[in-house]
Amino acid sequence: MAMLKTRPTRPLTYQAYDRVVGKQGRVLVLLSIMTLFLLGGIGTRLGYLQIVEGDRNRQMADENRIRLIPKPPERGKILDRKGRILAGNKFSYSVFLWPLAAKKPEWPQTVRILSRVLNIPASEIEARVKQAGVNSPSLIRIAQGITPAQIVALEEHRNFLTGVEIDREAMRFYPHGETAAHIIGYIGELNEEELAARRDQGYRLGDVMGKMGVEATYEKVLRGTWGGQQVEVDGQGKVIRILGQKVARPGNDITLSVDLDLQKAAEAALGNRPGAIVAMDPRDGSILALASYPAFDPNWFARRMTQAQWEELQRRQFPFVNRALQGFPPASTFKIVTTVAGLESGKFSPDTVLMTYPALYSGGFAFHDWNRAGFGPLGFVGAMAWSSNTFFGQVARRIGPETLIEWARRFGMGSKTGIDLPGEAAGFVPDPKWKQETFGEGWYDGDSLITAIGQGALQVSPVQAAVMFAVPANGGYKVRPHLIASENPARWRQSLNLKPSTVQVLRQGLRQVVTSGTGAALNVPEVAIAGKSGTGEDPPRPHHTWFGAYAPADKPEIVVVAFAENSGGGGGSVAGPMVLKVIQTYMKIRDR
Structure with missing residues (x-):
């Protein structure tokens, strides 16, 4: 059997041992230096974080808890x-x-x-x-x-x-x-x-x-x-x-000065007709009701609107437009201003009588009376009752455009009323300067005739019309309409310094509109009403209808103006019944 030979092991000498021991010592020294370096770096960083960045880190920690x-x-x-x-x-x-x-x-x-x-x-x-x-x-x-x-x-x-x-x-x-x-x-x-x-x-x-x-x-x-x-x-x-x-x-x-019951009555009277109704206290301009249709449900905006609600809004015709604050041709309701301009000019007296005609002619155009026949001789009261265009056209011719325009602006037309609602339009009162700048031509006699009966470029909002009707109702003051309840009527009104005889003629004429004229639908036994109708042309669309009134006629407490946009029909037959419903509701609830 062969013997396994082993290589003799060389004894470890002192020199070899010394070399190994020397290397281990150097390793330990290096490890110690590295440890000290790391500890020093960590300590420095901790010190920096605590001292320099302490406030910031505490804030970050607070934000986490x-x-x-x-x-x-x-x-x-x-x-x-x-x-x-x-x-x-x-x-x-x-x-x-x-x-x-x-x-x-x-x-x-x-x-x-x-x-x-x-x-x-x-x-x-x-x-x-x-x-x-x-x-x-x-x-x-x-x-x-x-x-x-x-x-x-x-x-x-x-x-x-x-x-x-x-x-x-x-x-x-x-x-x-x-x-x-x-x-x-x-x-x-x-x-x-x-x-x-x-x-x-x-x-x-x-x-x-x-x-x-x-x-x-x-x-x-x-x-x-x-x-x-x-x-x-x-x-x-x-x-x-x-x-x-x-x-x-x-x-x-x-x-607010608004009465919820009257507001509901106004909206019911307006129904689903595009338009507006304004009810106002003529003594101080406080708004009692203000309706505009189409409308919207404000609850839909208090939370996330559904798709069905959004689609419903799209089907309505400009539901966010407050028609009570937008301008439209005021039609024959403007004859209140024409009457004041004529009587205050000194060129007419309360007893003036003018012959009315089927039409007035100017520049080759015929400006017809609405019945196409005229009404014979009329004074201011009778002309208001029958709304004769040819009567008020003659008044405008004699006083001139400057006087008519001045009084329209004194009534507040062409300027915002200042009502405490956003989005109010100022309306528009045309004048010779505007016509020259816009069309490059002067002011013609026909411009005065058309403006005198509330047509042409003239624009008045239902709120401005309510201010106009408040003037005869309160004895000659222009009021500022407002929604905040107030106990100081004088704060909201300004005298137009009208002659007492002018106010008297206005009141008689507006009352006669109801008793024997174009507003006979409002001649009811329970309350005496005075007012004026208007039918505003808007070709080629159907015309607008207006009716403005106040009651009781002898001591007015409320003015109501109804406006129906492109309704067709007559002011007395379309807008008049709306006004009557609101006034009747007011008489029932005023003492509640």
């Missing part, structure tokens, strides 16, 4: 003159998102769930969070006024919705739906441009503001002041304790 829960103020209520709520608030549930608490890996799933349950595009949710900032310590409202079914659906997905909360908050509510919509207006959430413009006024993301009507005019009064809580939360986003609290201050309530 401290949350701001903003509490919007309860918006002030809008009340009618008897204290009934026109715009109030009710509590509903809203969905809020806290981006800082949301788990980033779960974010796409969170957005998908919210989008599906709330029926909101995912891109809209993401854009909202981006606008607020992903590190925002405040809650962001995603949806308002959610349904019980949506609440249940979100609770079922609670484990996948970190950073999502459901809370109760006040939401605007309009208990009467479309009633008085053009008076009240509506609110809406600020868009990016509005938010940027109003941020220095305390507005924030998700805030709302008045967009139309009284809601917009009195935004500062109604708005209130935000409050909120500062709370500490754990890693799951649950509140541990409240660190501080600022109570939200509600907005102030506003009482």
